[in-house]
Amino acid sequence: MKKGLKIAVGLLVLAAVVFGFYSYRAATVRKNSQLDVKTAKATVGDVVAYLSVSATIESQNKKDYYAPQAKVKRVYVKVGDKVKKGDVLVTFETQDYSFPIEQAQIQYENAVLQRDELYAQKKDIEDKIKQLDTQISSLEKSNNPEDKAKLESLKQQRDNIQPVSEEKIKQAENSVKLAKLSLDNAKKAAAQAQDKITADFSGVVTAVNVVEGAMANSMQPAVTVQDLSNLKAVAKLGRFDASKVSLGQKVVLRNGKKTYSGEVTFIEPVATTTMSASGQESTVGVEIKVLDKNTDLKVGFDVDADIQIGRKTGVVKIPVEAIRQEKDRSSVFVVEQGQAKEKEVTTGLWSDNEVEIVSGLSAGETVILNPSLKITNGTPIRLPLAGGLGRRMR
Template sequence: MKKGVKIALVLVVLAVAVVGYFSYRAAIGRKNLQLDVKTAKVTVGDVEAYLSVSATIESQKKKDYYAPQAKVKRVYVKVGDRVKKGDVLVTFETQDYSSQIEQAQIQYENAVLQRDELYAQKKDIEDKIKELDAQISSLEKSNNQDAAKLESLKQQRDNIQPVSIARIKQAENSVKLAKLTLDNAKKAAAQAQDKITADFSGVVTAVNVVEGAMANSMQPAVTVMDLSNLKAVAKLGRFDAAKVSLGQKVILRNGKKSYKGEVSFIEPVASTTMTASGQESTVGVEIKILDKNPDLKVGFDVDADILIGSKTGVVKVPVEAIRQEKDKTSVFVVEQGKAKQKEVQTGLWSDDEVEITSGLTAGETVILNPGLKVTDGAPVRLPFAGGLGRRMQ
């Protein structure tokens, strides 16, 4: 073979090698430019939105029984005792009001008698004066006047002392005062509390009286709760309170255990409470616990998830797929190995899923947690077999 032919063959081989090398490098470069992404399928299903708050367990029926200003005679219960409606809890030493009422009754009757006697005396005197005035007038008109008799009648008339208005007023006031004394005695007797009885069946949770000591009327003597019917009470700020309504379903969680409930009462007005950050206006919300005999104690703090919205049979994606910008909400879908940005409209949001009302269809593949490197048209690579990424349940 001629030397020139050999050189030509060598050059051809080198050219092929160079082209192959650079083609390989380009392929590697294109592969390295692809972004590894995690994905999920757009699905159709249900979306539920919950408001998570903290709540405290309380009894649905509780009563604080207050004692009178009296000496405690006997305490029949202790903390933890179960009582039934009508059971005597505490008795007190009270004075006998019967003698006071009897004495006040006698004083009242005597005052009435004296007043009535004064009324009768006043009437008798007025009648006597009228009679004498008539006789005097008749004699003065007569032609045959008996001067001595006329003078005697006038003398009698002048000697009569009428009952004064002051005496009448005093007698009437005496009756009023005696009646007030009698009424007060009866009222004191009616209000005299010689015992405390239970109004309903429950458990004694506090006893603040001691036998032989004076009861303190400023604090409850005994507290009784119905521990078979419990509720959870939460305090909500104005934004959260606006999302809650009567009848909403609630899931209460205490550790690994959960209980069903529903919103049963919402306070009509807000109250101001002190927090670490200052004053805060809150609205109390009561949650009725529907489960029988829940393993909960009054005073426990529990987590309450209030169902504030639900949708069935809607298009949905994971929350991680959503990119929110100032003027739009969008997702990135994978089409032919590239990221494509799509603007979407959202509906109900839960903690991990979002309802899509427009912009996507079921079966599309969305990119999760798209960082700033993911742009419209960027090449992407699915690291999972089949290129479908994870499927949202």
């Protein structure tokens, strides 16, 4: 009996050893088949999308002042000078226009006098003819022989009168018009005679292209003034980017490590076509007002402009690298009970590193980042330890 008991105990021990061996082996195989992945939690927050472009800093208020074809008398400014509205920048030597105006005025007045005199002469003659016609009509009714002789005399007087022709009247009126035109032109020439250049607004002189004593070149600006306290950034956008931009959008301008606030204030209504190394290129100009004052931005320098083209608040979001896209289908892999599970999702707004999830995923779920083709439904997943490969959304 003791011998049989020993055999039974031995068999039980052997069975336990065999069971333990196979259990350990199965656990080892299962552990080795698990995939290490990077993960992140779906969270609720804001998704902000930006369009990043290069822009050039310009003054919002710039004017090129052109000079007349005249000799420069004096230059009052140099590049870098600050000027106020109304300050004289340059003066020129110009002719005296008082004599041509006075001469034209006299000619005009003489023409008016001659016309009015002709009007008066015409009226006197017409009145005289009417008077004679009245007398003739009265005498024609008389049978007195003396009245007959007088009648013939009056008719002869009437026939000898030479009336003022309409042609002479028209000539006199045209003479007045020509004299008035000459007078107006003389006054206009005097008014347009530019003897100086004055600043239309306060700013800084950025160019001077005239020299005292020399003739001014009317083909190039004599002086350029810019308001450097009010700046804008100008960008050129292609067809696809231009459709994303609208007035009032917020902009972040980056100059090295410094950032400034901006706003889209103008979009050109039509595209401009230019030649580039790759052929014709059509772009639309966009102006961005620099909202910050006293910046270190310089006119002519380039800056990076991030135009905010979209913003969603309080939405479910995940990293963009969690999305797997196949044609028109978007999906993610979540981790449930140590296994990968694919979920089809509907996406909304995309930013550079985050995407809005409209449906198909809830906040708090764990998604796999950059899922490889090895991952399918049911693939065992080994989650990273705290502080390891996981990623939390902001």
